[in-house]
Structures are given as C-alpha cells and as structure tokens.
Amino acid sequence: MVLSKNDRLANWWGNSFAILGSCVGLLFSLSVLIIGSTFSFNIDSTLPLLSLSFSVDKLSAFFIFLISLIALLASIYALGYVKHYYKKYNIGALGFFYNIFLAGMVMVVSAHNALFFLIVWEIMSLASYFLVIYENKEKENVQAGSLYFIMTHVGTAFITLAFLLLYRSTGSLDFGVIKETIGNSSPLIADTVFILALIGFGTKAGIIPFHIWLPNAHPAAPSHVSALMSGVMIKTGIYMFIRMFMDMLPDAPLWWGVVILILGAISSLFGVLYALTEHDIKRLLAYHSIENIGIILLGLGSSLVFWSLDMKPLAVLSLVAALFHTLNHAIFKALLFLGAGSVISQTHTRNMEEYGGLIKYMPQTALFFLAGSMAISALPPLNGFFSEWMTFQSLFSGIMASNVPVRWVFILAAGSLAFTGGLAAMCFVKAFGVTFLARPRSENVRHARESGFALRVGMAVLAALTLVIGFTAGSITNAVSGVVSDLSAFNSSEPAFFSTIQTVGMRNGFASISMPLILASLIVTMALTFFAVYLVSRNRKTKIGRTWDCGTTLGPRMEITATGFSNSIVTIFRGALKPTKQTSIEYRDEDMRYFQKSSTVELGIQDIYNRYFYQPVHMLTIKASEYMKRIQSGNINMYVLYILAILIALLFASGM
Amino acid sequence: MPAVSPLCIGVVRKIKARFQNRVGAGIFQPYRDLWKLFHKDEVISEDASWIFKCAPYLIFSTTVIIGASIPLFTTIFSINVLGDLLVVIYLIALGTFFLALAGMDVGSAFGGFGSSREMTVAALTEGGLMFSILVPAFSAHSTNLFAISGAVASFSFFAFAPMILALAAFIIAMLAETGRFPFDNPATHLELTMIHEAMVLEYSGKRLALIEWAAANKFFIFLALGANLFFPWGMSSSERLGDVPLALILFFAKILAFSVFVAVLESTIVKFRFFRLPDLLFTSFILSIIAMSLTI
Numbered sequence: 001m002v003l004s005k006n007d008r009l010a011n012w013w014g015n016s017f018a019i020l021g022s023c024v025g026l027l028f029s030l031s032v033l034i035i036g037s038t039f040s041f042n043i044d045s046t047l048p049l050l051s052l053s054f055s056v057d058k059l060s061a062f063f064i065f066l067i068s069l070i071a072l073l074a075s076i077y078a079l080g081y082v083k084h085y086y087k088k089y090n091i092g093a094l095g096f097f098y099n100i101f102l103a104g105m106v107m108v109v110s111a112h113n114a115l116f117f118l119i120v121w122e123i124m125s126l127a128s129y130f131l132v133i134y135e136n137k138e139k140e141n142v143q144a145g146s147l148y149f150i151m152t153h154v155g156t157a158f159i160t161l162a163f164l165l166l167y168r169s170t171g172s173l174d175f176g177v178i179k180e181t182i183g184n185s186s187p188l189i190a191d192t193v194f195i196l197a198l199i200g201f202g203t204k205a206g207i208i209p210f211h212i213w214l215p216n217a218h219p220a221a222p223s224h225v226s227a228l229m230s231g232v233m234i235k236t237g238i239y240m241f242i243r244m245f246m247d248m249l250p251d252a253p254l255w256w257g258v259v260i261l262i263l264g265a266i267s268s269l270f271g272v273l274y275a276l277t278e279h280d281i282k283r284l285l286a287y288h289s290i291e292n293i294g295i296i297l298l299g300l301g302s303s304l305v306f307w308s309l310d311m312k313p314l315a316v317l318s319l320v321a322a323l324f325h326t327l328n329h330a331i332f333k334a335l336l337f338l339g340a341g342s343v344i345s346q347t348h349t350r351n352m353e354e355y356g357g358l359i360k361y362m363p364q365t366a367l368f369f370l371a372g373s374m375a376i377s378a379l380p381p382l383n384g385f386f387s388e389w390m391t392f393q394s395l396f397s398g399i400m401a402s403n404v405p406v407r408w409v410f411i412l413a414a415g416s417l418a419f420t421g422g423l424a425a426m427c428f429v430k431a432f433g434v435t436f437l438a439r440p441r442s443e444n445v446r447h448a449r450e451s452g453f454a455l456r457v458g459m460a461v462l463a464a465l466t467l468v469i470g471f472t473a474g475s476i477t478n479a480v481s482g483v484v485s486d487l488s489a490f491n492s493s494e495p496a497f498f499s500t501i502q503t504v505g506m507r508n509g510f511a512s513i514s515m516p517l518i519l520a521s522l523i524v525t526m527a528l529t530f531f532a533v534y535l536v537s538r539n540r541k542t543k544i545g546r547t548w549d550c551g552t553t554l555g556p557r558m559e560i561t562a563t564g565f566s567n568s569i570v571t572i573f574r575g576a577l578k579p580t581k582q583t584s585i586e587y588r589d590e591d592m593r594y595f596q597k598s599s600t601v602e603l604g605i606q607d608i609y610n611r612y613f614y615q616p617v618h619m620l621t622i623k624a625s626e627y628m629k630r631i632q633s634g635n636i637n638m639y640v641l642y643i644l645a646i647l648i649a650l651l652f653a654s655g656m
Numbered sequence: 657m658p659a660v661s662p663l664c665i666g667v668v669r670k671i672k673a674r675f676q677n678r679v680g681a682g683i684f685q686p687y688r689d690l691w692k693l694f695h696k697d698e699v700i701s702e703d704a705s706w707i708f709k710c711a712p713y714l715i716f717s718t719t720v721i722i723g724a725s726i727p728l729f730t731t732i733f734s735i736n737v738l739g740d741l742l743v744v745i746y747l748i749a750l751g752t753f754f755l756a757l758a759g760m761d762v763g764s765a766f767g768g769f770g771s772s773r774e775m776t777v778a779a780l781t782e783g784g785l786m787f788s789i790l791v792p793a794f795s796a797h798s799t800n801l802f803a804i805s806g807a808v809a810s811f812s813f814f815a816f817a818p819m820i821l822a823l824a825a826f827i828i829a830m831l832a833e834t835g836r837f838p839f840d841n842p843a844t845h846l847e848l849t850m851i852h853e854a855m856v857l858e859y860s861g862k863r864l865a866l867i868e869w870a871a872a873n874k875f876f877i878f879l880a881l882g883a884n885l886f887f888p889w890g891m892s893s894s895e896r897l898g899d900v901p902l903a904l905i906l907f908f909a910k911i912l913a914f915s916v917f918v919a920v921l922e923s924t925i926v927k928f929r930f931f932r933l934p935d936l937l938f939t940s941f942i943l944s945i946i947a948m949s950l951t952i
Contacts, residue, residue: 357763359705370707379750380743389742400794400952407952411945418786422779425749429756429775438763439703511799513740518747521724521738525717529866533713536694537862547701547764547858560760560768568776572934 015082018075018099025068025106053174055112058486059247063109063239066327070231070334071102074224077338077458080451081224084345094134098225101127105228108236114163114173118156125152125204128233131225132217144216151213155203162196162244165189179248190249194256197244205237206290207297208267209609214290215274219282219350223341224458226282230289231334235326238296245304246319246489254406257304261409264301265416268294272423273577276430276569277605279352279562281340284431285333288376291420292329295391296322298413302394305406312493313507314397319484320477320495321390327480328383328469332375335462339369342455343435346448352434352562356441361448364456366436371463373428375470378421381519383469386504389513390477390497392417393506397496426569434562441556473515474499563603570605578606657723658869660908661876662686664915671919672843686872690865698861701762711758712859712866718751719873726877727805727884729891729900729907741789741799745782748833751870752778759855766847770854777839777851777933781832784940788825791818791947792885801881805888821947823886828940830878835871836918838928838936849927876911879918883910 056064078098082091104124111117129152133145163173169185170178182190199210206214214234218226241260245252271291278284299322306315342365343358344350359366375384395417398410440446450456469476477499484490497506505512549558570579585599631642666683673680700709725738738744752774759771793799796807808819832839835852844850845857856867884891887910891903928936 357703359707366705374750374753377749377753378746379753380746385746392742396790396794396799399948400797411948415783415787415941415945418783419779421746422749422782425753426775426779429753429760429771433757433760433768433771437705437707437757437761438768509798509803511740511742513743514738517738518743521721522714522717525720526713529713529716529720533694533862533866540695540697540861542698542700542861544702545699547703547762549764549766554763558765559763560765560772565768565772568772568930569779571931572776572780 015075015078015095015098017095018078018102019072021099021102022068022072022075025064026072052116053113054107054110055175056110058483059239059242060110062323062480062483063235064106066235066330067102067105067109067232070228070330073458073461074227074334074338077227077341077455078222078224080454081222081341081345083452085222088137089134094131094222097127097130097134101131101225101228105233105236109239112175114167114175114178117175118160118163121156121159124233124236125156128221128225128229131229132221134222134225135220140216141220144213144220148213148217151203151210155200155210158196158200158203162193162200165193165196175243175248182248183250187253191253193249194245194252197240198259201237201240201244202263203237205234205241205293206267207263207293208270208290209613211267211271211290212607212609212614215278215283215286218286218289219280223282223337223344226285226341227334227337230286230337231330234289234293235330238293238300238322238326241300242319242322242487246307247487252304252308254305254308257301257306257308258406258409260297260301260304261413262301264294264297265413266294267291267297268420269416269423270576272420272427273569273573274605276423276427276566277577277579280350281343281352281355281431281435282337282350284352284427285336285340288336288424288427289329289333291424292325292333292376295388295417295420296325296329298322298417299325299391299394302398302410302413305398305402306394307489309402311401312490313496314394314401316481316484316490316493316495317390317397317497317506318394319490320481320497321387321394323480323483324390324477325387327476328375328387328466331462331465331469332372332382332384335368335372335459335466336376338455338459338462339365339372342451342459343369343448346451347442347444349442349444352431354442354444355435356556356559357437357439357445358448359436361445362436362450365451365459368456368459368463369436370432371466373432375466377425377428379425381470381515381522382466383473384466386470386473386513386515388417388421390504393497393511396510397506423569427566430562430565434560434565438559439554439556441559467519471516471519472501474501474504477504578608580604580606657728657876658720658873661723661872662690662869664876664879664911665872667912667915668919668922671916672923675919675923686868690869693860693865693868694862696861698863700860701764701858703763704761704858707754708758708761708858709863711754711761712863712870714754715751716866716870716873718747719870719877722747722877723873723880725801726880727802727888727891728880729903739801741786741793741801741804744801745786748874749778749782751874755855755867758859762858764858766850766854766857770851770857773851773930774855777832777937780934780937781829781940784825784937784944785829785833787941787944787948788822788829789881789885791822791944791951794948794952801885805884805891808885809888809891818947818950819886821943821950823882825940825943825947826882826886828936828943830882831918831921832933832937832940834875834878837922838925839933841927849930879911879914880907883907883914 082094085091085094101124104120104127107120108117108124111120129145129149132148133142135141166178166182167173169189170181172178203210218230221229245256268291271287271294275284275287275291278287299318303315303318303322306318342362343355346362347355371382375382378384378388392414395410395414399407399414402410481495497504502516503512503514547554570577582602583599586597587593588595588597663683666686670680670683721738722744726744756771756775759767792804792808795811796804798804831837835842840851841849842852845853852871856864859867
C-alpha cells in the first residue's frame with residue numbers, strides 16, 4: 001500500500017480496507033454483546049513473558065463496537081475528504097498509518113497481557129503521531145506532533161512503572177493472573193499503582209493538567225483522524241481506568257473515587273472555559289473533548305465512591321452513566337469534527353473569524369453540525385441530554401447518600417456540571433452562529449460548495465444516531481447495564497434504576513424521564529403551533545428586506561466575531577483564565593510618532609500549566625543534567641574507576 | 657396556560673406605569689398587541705436562514721410543553737414524567753439556544769451582542785436555578801415538580817429556614833431568566849443595555865407575536881414555579897372536582913401577588929452594570945448551596 005503511487009487508488013485501497021475491518025469489528029463486538037460469551041485466545045511466543053494474548057469480554061466488546069462504529073463512518077467520510085490531499089501529500093502513507101492506528105486501538109482494548117498491551121499501546125500512539133504530523137509542510141503541525149510524542153511517552157513511562165509494580169507483587173503480566181493474586185499484596189502497592197496509572201492513562205485521556213498536548217495535536221491531524229482521536233482514542237484511557245480500577249485492582253479505597261471526581265469537575269469546567277476563548281474551530285472542539293472526558297470521569301468517580309461505600313446499585317448507575325456518555329461523546333464529537341473538516345476543506349482555514357453565512361452555501365453540513373452542537377450542549381431530545389441527566393442523577397444520589405466531607409465533593413461536582421452545561425451551550429451558539437449564520441466574513445466563504453457525497457453520508461449517519469440514541473435511550477441503557485453487570489465487581493447487584501423503552505427512572509422514585517415523550521411532544525406542539533399560526537395569519541404577506549443597522553451600510557465587520565462573543569465571559573472569569581493583551585503599533589513617522597501606519601492587538605490567554613508546572617519541571621531537568629555532566633569528564637580511566645567502584649559496591653551489597 | 661400569560665405582563669406594566677405617575681395601558685393591552693401583530697405583514701432580512709424562520713415556533717413550543725408539565729393548581733399529575741426538574745431546565749435552555757442563534761442569524765451588530773449577553777447570563781444562571789429548586793427536591797426526595805409541591809405543603813414550620821434562602825436564590829435566577837430588572841430592562845431599546853430586545857430586533861409580524869407570547873409564557877412559568885414550589889398551600893391534592901375552583905382562585909391570587917412583587921421590585925431598584933451581574937448570579941448559587949447544606 002505504501003508503494004502505491006496512484007493517489008486515487010491508494011485512497012480507495014486504504015479506506016476500503018478500513019471500512020471492511022470496521023464492519024468485521026462491528027459484527028464481532030455485537031455478537032459478543034448479544035451472545036455474551038467471553039472470547040479469548042492465546043499465542044505463546046518464543047520470547048519469555050510476551051504472549052499475544054487477547055481476551056474480549058463485554059467491556060472490551062463495548063469499546064470495540066465504539067471504535068468500529070466511528071471508524072466505519074470516518075472511513076466512508078475519508079473516501080471523499082482525502083481527495084483534497086491529492087498531489088500534495090503521500091496518500092499511501094496516510095492509508096497505511098490510518099489502518100495501523102485502527103488496528104492498534106482495537107488491540108489495546110482487547111489485550112490481556114501487560115507486555116503485549118504496552119506494545120500495542122505504543123503502536124497506537126506512534127501511528128497517531130505520524131497522522132498528526134501528516135500535513136508536515138506546516139511547521140506548527142510538526143511542533144504539535146513533537147509535544148504529543150513527548151507527552152504520550154511520559155504517560156507510557158508511568159504506565160510501564162505501574163505494570164512493573166504489579167509484576168513485582170504478583171509475578172505475572174497476565175491480566176487474569178494479576179486480578180486473582182493482587183488481593184494478597186499490600187494496599188500501599190495498589191495505591192501507588194493507582195497514582196501511576198492515573199497519570200499515565202490520564203495523559204492519554206487528556207485530563208487537566210496533563211492535557212497540554214491535546215488542543216495542539218487533535219487539530220493538526222486530518223479531520224477524519226481528529227474525529228477518531230477525539231471520539232475514540234482518548235477513550236482508551238477511560239477503558240483502562242475501568243479495567244484497572246474496577247476489574248483488576250482489589251476494592252478501591254474511598255479517596256480514589258474522590259480524586260477522580262475532583263479531577264473530573266476541574267476538567268469539565270476548565271475544558272469548556274478554554275474552549276470559549278478559542279476561535280480556531282478544531283482547537284475549540286479539542287477543548288470540548290477535555291470537558292466531556294471530565295463529565296465521563298464524574299460518572300466513573302462517583303461509581304468508585306459508591307463501590308467503596310458498598311452501595312453497589314448506585315455504583316452501577318454511575319458507571320452506566322459514564323459508559324453512556326462515552327458512547328454519546330464518541331458520536332457527537334466525531335460528527336462535529338467531520339463537520340469542521342468539511343468546512344475547512346471548502347474554506348481552507350481553521351479560523352472561525354473568516355467563516356460566516358455558510359448555512360446558505362453548505363445547508364446539509366450546517367444541519368448536521370447543528371445536530372452535533374445541540375447534542376454536545378445536552379439539549380433535549382438528543383442523546384447528550386440523556387447521559388448528562390444520568391450523570392446528574394448519580395451525583396444527586398451521592399449528595400443524598402454520603403456523609404459530610406464526601407457530600408461536599410458531590411455538591412461541587414454537581415455545581416460544576418450545571419455550569420458546564422450552560423457554558424457548553426454558549427460555546428456552541430458561538431461556534432455554530434459564527435461559522436454558519438449571518439453574512440460571509442471573507443472571500444473564501446463565497447467559493448464554498450456543499451461537500452461531496454461520501455462526506456455527507458458519514459455525517460448524516462452520525463447525526464441520525466444522535467437523534468435515534470436520544471429516543472431509544474431506554475433500550476440502550478439496558479444494553480449498557482448489561483456491559484456493566486458483566487464486570488465481576490457488579491455481578492450480583494441490582495442497579496438503582498429501571499429502564500423500559502419508554503421511561504428510565506430511579507427505583508426509589510427520585511426522578512424519571514421519558515425521552516420518546518419529549519421528542520413526541522416537541523413535534524406535536526410545533527406542528528400545532530405552525531398550523532394555528534398559519535390559520536390566523538395566512539393572508540399576510542412576507543417581504544424580504546435588508547437587516548436594519550441604523551442606516552449605515554452593512555459590512556462583514558458589523559457582525560459579531562467569535563472573540564467578541566465570548567469576551568464578556570472571559571472578562572468574568574479573568575481570575576482563572578488570565579487573559580493577555582498585546583498591543584503593537586507601527587508608525588509612519590518613527591521619531592515623532594503621530595501618524596499610525598497600522599496597529600495590531602493580540603488577545604490570548606496565559607498558558608498557566610506551561611508556566612507554573614511544565615516550565616519549572618523542564619528547568620529542574622536541565623539543572624539536574626548540568627550536575628550530572630560534571631562526572632562525565634571524557635577521561636576513559638575515570639570511567640573505568642566508576643565501573644570498579646560500582647562493582648565493589650554491588651559485591652558488598654549482595655554479600656550482606 | 658398561554659391564555660393567561662399575557663395578562664401577567666399587562667398587570668406588571670400597569671403597576672409600573674402607576675409607579676411612574678402614568679395612567680398606563682389597560683391590563684388587557686398585551687392581548688391586543690398580539691392580535692395586531694398576528695394580522696400584520698412581515699419583513700424578513702435577506703441574510704436570515706431557516707433557523708431565523710423556525711426558531712419562534714420552536715421557542716413557543718418549548719414554553720407550552722413546560723407550561724403543561726409544571727404544577728399549576730393541583731398536585732395529582734405527579735405521574736407526569738415530563739415534570740422532571742432537569743427536563744424543565746434543559747427545555748428552557750433549548751429555547752434560549754435557538755433564540756440566541758436567531759439573534760445572530762441576521763448579522764446585525766445588535767443581534768450578536770444580544771445573543772452574547774443572553775448566553776453569558778443564561779450560562780451563569782443555570783447553577784443557581786437548578787440548585788435553588790434542588791433544595792426542596794432533596795427534602796421531598798424527588799425531582800418531580802408535582803411531588804415537590806406536594807411534599808413542601810406538608811412541611812413543618814421549622815423546615816422553612818433553608819427554604820427562605822432557596823427562595824431568594826430562585827428569585828434572582830427568575831429575574832435573570834425572564835429578563836427583568838436588575839438584569840435587563842424589558843421596556844428599553846437602548847443599544848447599550850438591551851439583551852432580550854436586541855436579539856428579537858429583526859422580528860416582525862406573526863413571528864414577533866410568537867416570540868413575545870413565548871416570553872410572556874416564560875414569565876408565567878417562573879411565577880407559577882415560584883408560587884407552587886415555595887408556597888404550595890391550597891393546591892388541590894385529591895381528584896374531587898369540588899376542590900378545583902377554590903384551588904384555581906388561590907393559584908391566580910398567588911400569581912397575582914407574585915406579579916405585583918416583581919412590578920414593585922422593578923420600580924424600586926435600578927439596572928446593574930453588565931459586569932456586576934455575575935456577582936448576583938454567584939450569590940444565587942451560593943445561597944442555594946448554603947440552603948442545601950442546611951436541609952440534608
């Protein structure tokens with residue numbers, strides 16, 4: 001495939017292969033989910049400790065289903081999208097790494113051996129790294145790729161340490177054996193493994209403050225790859241959280257859940273605040289991935305808390321909420337990235353300030369993007385609302401069921417989720433309004449055409465899914481709770497909710513919801529309103545006129561900009577966001593400075609993570625290296641002396 | 657419900673007029689306005705897309721659905737699954753979302769800033785609104801609004817200290833959501849201060865009528881929520897038909913009292929600067945958290 005010189009052929013080959021693979025994955029995972037048998041096989045290799053061991057239980061099957069579904073639609077989309085790379089970049093390489101990336105993700109969620117897991121984890125990370133730097137003619141993409149490369153390997157280092165610790169205390173790298181024997185070791189080891197895994201997998205999931213690679217790397221990749229990275233790849237971090245904390249490690253102490261809840265609250269609130277400051281459409285979406293990972297963690301964290309408090313029914317509820325939101329986020333985030341990709345392929349810019357009025361040029365793309373925006377803003381009757389509703393229910397149950405210190409964590413988590421919902425809606429009014437509504441802001445827009453057939457199919461299916469999952473939420477909840485009860489921790493526990501096709505509600509009568517009814521009543525009342533208004537004023541005429549703007553001529557500069565739209569909220573949260581403003585003026589007369597030639601104002605926000613965390617760490621590493629340099633004199637005799645000294649020390653150490 | 661909501665607007669306007677030493681229009685004037693608007697021709701901007709054209713219908717529908725799913729004068733419909741607190745709040749958000757999009761759609765300088773301000777206020781209000789209603793919800797062990805008003809009616813006197821805090825928080829959120837003083841001036845078209853009016857500036861004819869009517873509905877919804885969640889006495893809790901007339905009369909008395917309260921409040925305080933509004937909204941959120949920590 002790499003050798004293929006013909007662009008068209010390479011595109012067809014690469015993506016058809018991916019489509020075929022995803023279909024197989026989809027069928028396979030559905031069969032595991034429905035039949036419910038665990039599928040596993042083992043190939044022993046000649047190397048010690050390494051065995052190609054797969055095991056697919058319902059949890060893995062759920063994630064394989066997710067990966068295959070998004071990969072299938074992204075690959076269909078790519079058939080059309082990749083066309084605009086023809087003659088510019090090597091299409092064969094794109095197809096090659098794309099397929100390796102997909103295979104890597106599927107193997108990550110089905111690996112059953114730590115060493116094998118690390119290898120496929122690396123395959124997934126490296127393949128995605130090459131996809132991030134695919135458009136290598138732009139310098140920032142290569143920089144973003146390097147940052148991603150470094151951060152992902154720091155993460156892998158922590159993961160490796162976690163597995164080595166597990167190996168030390170259990171003597172095996174097989175997930176099954178670790179699970180059987182870890183109960184005998186001390187809680188200290190479990191705690192250390194928890195922290196190491198939290199940092200390692202948290203880096204991949206993009207939890208604040210380990211998120212710094214995410215808003216740079218996701219926008220740099222081609223859009224269908226961004227959809228997969230944001231929609232699915234970061235979820236492998238969530239998968240490993242569930243696999244390790246709820247399946248492999250013994251009963252979790254209370255503070256694990258509390259830590260995850262707090263991280264979730266911070267990630268969701270700050271993720272959406274940073275998204276509001278962005279005017280690069282793909283960076284904006286990338287920050288929303290951080291927000292949604294935060295929401296998933298709120299469900300996961302409350303599940304761990306309930307588990308440690310021995311309230312299994314509520315733990316099931318929270319984990320179902322987390323998994324349901326994982327599914328929903330994968331769908332609407334993929335949809336939004338594909339929509340953004342269509343816009344970018346037509347306008348050739350990622351800057352939202354140069355869009356505007358695209359709804360008239362690309363009406364179908366606009367409709368699909370609107371569906372995604374409504375779903376991510378948790379507006380009924382679409383799917384995002386339902387999983388947020390469930391997450392709210394688990395947090396409310398936490399407020400009622402727990403005691404004082406933990407209750408406050410739940411109250412703050414619920415508060416941050418409430419604000420997150422409102423701010424996300426604001427952010428997507430901005431994203432949709434500035435991109436698609438009003439008048440074009442630049443010439444690029446006027447040349448835009450509706451995107452091609454393959455692109456529209458990919459987006460249309462995803463948009464339909466947001467609606468379908470919305471009103472079939474009851475049945476899907478049943479399916480997801482089947483996945484959860486398959487975990488050994490929750491084998492025999494009744495969930496705290498009931499769900500039928502019509503209604504989902506809490507067993508204690510605290511709350512209930514009927515998604516089909518919401519949809520039906522919206523449709524019926526809208527139809528009635530439309531009909532009634534038509535009856536009353538059917539004889540009235542409608543004129544088309546110009547927008548009134550106090551008699552001045554309307555220009556694109558009269559519309560609100562993305563920066564202007566969110567300026568008030570940035571000012572309100574200036575304590576947390578630390579906005580910066582840089583003014584530079586160029587003069588015609590350098591010495592007298594009366595006549596300005598041009599003046600530019602740059603607005604931005606301070607990167608507090610780089611400044612207060614990563615920079616100091618960087619400086620510390622440099623300093624430590626400076627010290628280490630002193631013992632390296634370059635003199636061979638000196639080195640021989642070192643070796644001798646170490647040898648003697650080791651002899652003494654082993655002698656004692 | 658949509659039939660009586662313009663009356664509340666009329667009452668508030670009349671009282672405000674009396675405060676300003678004017679006679680003011682009659683309390684049925686909003687009905688005449690709606691009738692007039694429905695029978696007028698319409699002008700639509702050439703920049704507007706289908707979002708602008710469909711939004712009024714959607715916004716009006718959401719207010720009608722919410723109106724049908726909140727307790728008005730009886731608590732017996734508690735099996736109503738639409739009466740969930742979160743459903744009501746997010747349906748309100750759905751209306752706000754489309755109103756803000758419609759404001760941006762015509763591309764005028766006013767509409768965009770109106771949308772920006774509206775979404776800023778709405779985003780910060782959501783926490784206070786949700787938590788202030790959660791306070792009685794936790795006492796009632798249900799987020800179903802009918803069940804809440806049923807339970808609050810049977811509270812003992814001492815359970816009411818946190819409820820007063822929650823009521824204060826709710827009123828702040830209500831003033832913000834319905835665009836009243838000190839958040840927004842419903843009677844102004846001054847470009848520096850308007851929020852709601854800026855978004856709907858381009859509407860005319862039947863669509864303006866729908867938007868105005870929806871705003872009246874929203875005002876009525878919040879009055880009814882305030883009256884029935886925090887002062888639920890007198891609601892008929894049985895299925896006997898004899899209770900209904902009395903309950904209806906009491907309900908309208910409560911709504912009227914609330915309208916008078918809002919009108920007096922609007923006449924006696926001034927509008928805040930936009931950047932002082934978040935302080936007020938965070939106050940609402942913190943008041944409800946304090947109330948919540950007292951109840952559970």
